[in-house]
Amino acid sequence: MRCIVKGGKPLRGKVRLPGDKSLSHRAICFAALAEGSSEIENVLLAGVTQPMLDALSAFGIAWSLNEQRLTVEGKGLDGWQDPQAVIGCGNSATTMRLLAGAMAATNVGGVLDGSAGLRRRPMERIVQPLRNMGVEIEATNGCAPLTLRHSKRPLRGMDHQLAVASAQVKTCLILAALVGDRPTRIFEPGPSRDHTERMLGSMGAKVESNKTDGKEMAIYQTYVEPLAKPLKPLKMNLPGDISSAAFFVVGGLIAPESEIEIENVGLNPTRTGLLDALGEMQAALSILQTMEQGGEPCGCIGIRHSTLKPTKVMGEQVVRMIDEFPVFGVAAAYAAGETLVADAQELRYKESDRIAMLCQELRKLGVEAIETADGFRVIGKGKIEGGEVEAHGDHRLAMALMVAGLGSREAVVVNGAEVVNESLPQFIPLLRSLGAQILCEDS
Secondary structure: OEEEEEOOOOOEEEEEOOEOHHHHHHHHHHHHHOEEEEEEEOOOOOOOOHHHHHHHHHOOOEEEEEOOEEEEEEEOOOOOOOOOOOEEOOOOHHHHHHHHHHHHHHOOOEEEEOOOOHHHOOOHHHHHHHHHOOOEEEEEOOEEEEEEEOOOOOEOOOEEEOOOOOHHHHHHHHHHHOOEOOOEEEEEOOOOOOHHHHHHHHOOOOEEEEEEEOOOOEEEEEEEOOOOOOOOOOEEEOOEOHHHHHHHHHHHHHOOOOEEEEEEEEOOOOOOHHHHHHHHOOOEEEEEEEEEEOOEEEEEEEEEOOOOOOOEEOOHHHHOOOOOHHHHHHHHHOOEEEEEEOOOHHHHHOOOOHHHHHHHHHHHOOOEEEEEOOEEEEEEEOOOOOEEEEOOOOHHHHHHHHHHOOOOOOOEEEEOHHHHHHOOOOHHHHHHHOOOEEEEEOO
16 A cells, blocks of 8 residues: 655644553453453454454454453463464564463463564574473574473473563563462563563562662563462453554654644553653653553643754663654654664564664655664754655554654655554544545555
């Protein structure tokens, strides 16, 4: 699909987003590990979450949907069955890594596979620590497909030191640790998102995270105790996805005379790095009200058009906005001056090499974007001229490039824009509801 975005029109109004992608993945998976019926409101229904739902059926877990209310009939850690075919994870590394941990916890055997893009994502970071715990698991040249076989119980509780802070890897190991012979500790160099700790804690697991001061850097520790009794079912209304909200936030900042409000957005502090970075760029942002749902803080975000200033993002802040860098790069292009991103080499292992592809596509729009080994530099001019770009099969890059057109002088044409359906099928209709001019046609 080819989408043409014409800039110059203000965005006005309110928007409410589907449930958070990270929370949706976890809620679906954890509900299947609980004993009893879980009900999850506002679950995200998209290409990226469908493989997790399909996997539940393959493991013998019943589930049903009524609009955006999901009911899962969990069978606990002893009720999963071996799948009869390969489990397809689509393009979702979250699905693969969470399911690997869930299969280790439930002691089922099977094969996890995915798209060509997913087969390029690094999986040794979960395979080796799971093996150390006693899980029978094999990768293919360090990547998918992953093969798991029945393992001896209990698994070994132990200490893990992660080289890169990763909520997906941490969650995989937490799930396996639920059936360990003693407590497990997971150490990370940065503050990865803590949705798993909050959600499993609400289900009765003892999972605790804290920050300690090491000799050279802060160390983030997660402590997991083996389950003493079954996980309780979930009853949760999921807040909107802050990573999806990011595109509307930046759109409201760069489209002239805009003023919008995004309702009921998750504001977990491990996920709000983009809001902090935009605040440093003097963006007109406000949190209008706050509340809590299922242990997760959330609220409404107000956005007004702003004249942005350049900034620097590095260190711990990178982990707190790791999914938002494509649209942050667009915000940097609309700032006057040089914005620097460092310590973000993990971006090279997403749905695309987001460092290389972001810089390449921004240059097509007349933006000076310079790739570095662990990040990028954008020398913004406070404007974008327009041009034709490619999505490279990356949903976040596609949405970011479409947002770039909201304030551009000439139209921005995005080829391969259908990939936005992977994570937010409502993206284009929601933007149009705010006043954006977007014409889409089959390519």
